[in-house]
Amino acid sequence: MNIPPWPVSGDRELELLREVLASPQWGGFNPMVAKFERDFTAYQDARYGVSAMNGTVTLEMGLQALGIGPGDEVIVPAISFVSTATAVTRVGATPVFVDIEPSSYNIDPVRAALAVTSKTKAIFAVHFGGPMAQMDRLRELTDAFGLFLLEDAAHAHGTEWRGRRAGSLGTFGSFSFQNGKVMTAGEGGIVITNDEALSERIRSFANQGRRTDGASFFHHYTLGSNYRMTAFQAAVLIAQLERLPQQIELRNRNAQLLFSLLTDVEEIGFQKALPENNIHSYYLLVGHMLKGNRTEFVKKLNKLGVPNTPFYPHTLYQNPMYQRPDSCVVHDCPIAEDAITRSFWLPHRVLMGDEETTRNIASAIREACA
Ligand SMILES: Cc1ncc(COP(=O)(O)O)c(C=O)c1O
Structure with missing residues (x-):
């Protein structure tokens, strides 16, 4: 059976990796990381993107920046990789598990509606395997209850809902570039959003609480951490996106x-x-x-x-x-x-x-x- 191996790479990855190696900056401040963020975010039809070391911390970054925490509930489909749920738990909120639809394998909006309480803050759409959850019905639901509609789009690079790409329809969309994903650097992740203020809070959190306006490197304004993607990851991902x-x-x-x-x-x-x-x-x-x-x-x-x-x-x-x-x-x-x-x-x-x-x-x- 002549099934090709995965991952695949070519001259373009090598060219970009050499460029990083020859530079004095191998970490997240290499302009290659910002270029990848721009390229991928535009490809997915969103305005702002913050990359990170994997697609688990990107979920946590998004939830944290929205202020979701103890006492809050987030509705999650019962079928997903564990990170969708643990991200909710790690910010101190409670995951509320609801059923999926039999043919799409994605969250059932009717079941999600029945699970809303006064503590609910958000609903996670996970586009399992690639096909997207019922985004229009979920949007009606989140609008009716004043909730955030969030996308775990770790499986949905390039997938489109009525002409708009995954991750750009919710308050934020999170992607993974782990080894098995359709584009990969072994590990990697990004959160995309159309909300500029939210993207700044996410970036500050992922970059040790620094301000995003270039204020001093040793001034930390909020409690953050270091979740930055390396330039090596970005170099490989720029090439992977082109393919x-x-x-x-x-x-x-x-x-x-x-x-x-x-x-x-x-x-x-x-x-x-x-x-x-x-x-x-x-x-x-x-x-x-x-x-x-x-x-x-x-x-x-x-x-x-x-x-x-x-x-x-x-x-x-x-x-x-x-x-x-x-x-x-x-x-x-x-x-x-x-x-x-x-x-x-x-x-x-x-x-x-x-x-x-x-x-x-x-x-x-x-x-x-x-
Ligand atoms: C649906 C889903 N969400 C989140 C993740 C987490 O991504 P990562 O492995 O990059 O941490 C995965 C990973 O495989 C996933 O399948």
Whole structure:
């Protein structure tokens, strides 16, 4: 099976990395970091961006800068990577877990509405696997209750909702550039926003409480920390961003071919993006068993040379840390609990081969279902 490896790099990464190495500034104050922030933020259709060392601290930076903390609740979908929930816990607020929708795997706005209390400050939309949550319905909900709509867009680089890119629709959008993401520097993250004052608070927090107007290096105005991205990360990410649009096109072409070759397969179904979600970047190819045994299926598919993962082993609230009393609020999540038993995902590199490889992957999926 000729599935390309991930990550990929080329001459452009080397050229930019050499430029950093030859400079006297390898850290976050190298202009390459500011350039990456400008390039990525503009690509995602937002106005301000603050980069950081990973996509976990970016979530914490955003929440902290919004003043969310002890006594506050933040509504989080039961299916996500743990950082969406721990960021809420780490700022001292309480995550409130609600169910997802069965076809998009994203937060169910009806369930979210039922979970709002007088303590609720925000709702997190996590665009799981790439397809976006119901942003219009979530916006109506957050506007009606005076809440922040936040985007954990760690899976959604280049994904679009009615022509606007992920992360630019909420109060802030947070991205990860961890090793498996569709663009990567091994680690990395950014928060984007259209709110200038919020972006300044985020930058000050990530830069040891300094002011953003160039005031003295040794004057610290608020309690911050050092979350800065290095120039090496930025150099690699500038090159990765330049390649992203063609990669998204390739993954979409191959995904459409794959689906067309599997229309008659009754054993499995795939995650569905909503019609408003006009571009899906395919961070993950998420599927679920309609018939048959998932453990057998994923084992067979791996053996046939198609990498895959049998989904998260549990919902977020089933993690040991959220079993502690008063650590969270949990609403009924039958869809999420079903998803963890029946679902699986294939990494995006599965969609980055040539046509013949995609045809071979479709044959392997058929064989694994049999
Ligand atoms: C949905 C989601 N949010 C946040 C993160 C955290 O990003 P990082 O690994 O860069 O800290 C991830 C990471 O993989 C993720 O999948």
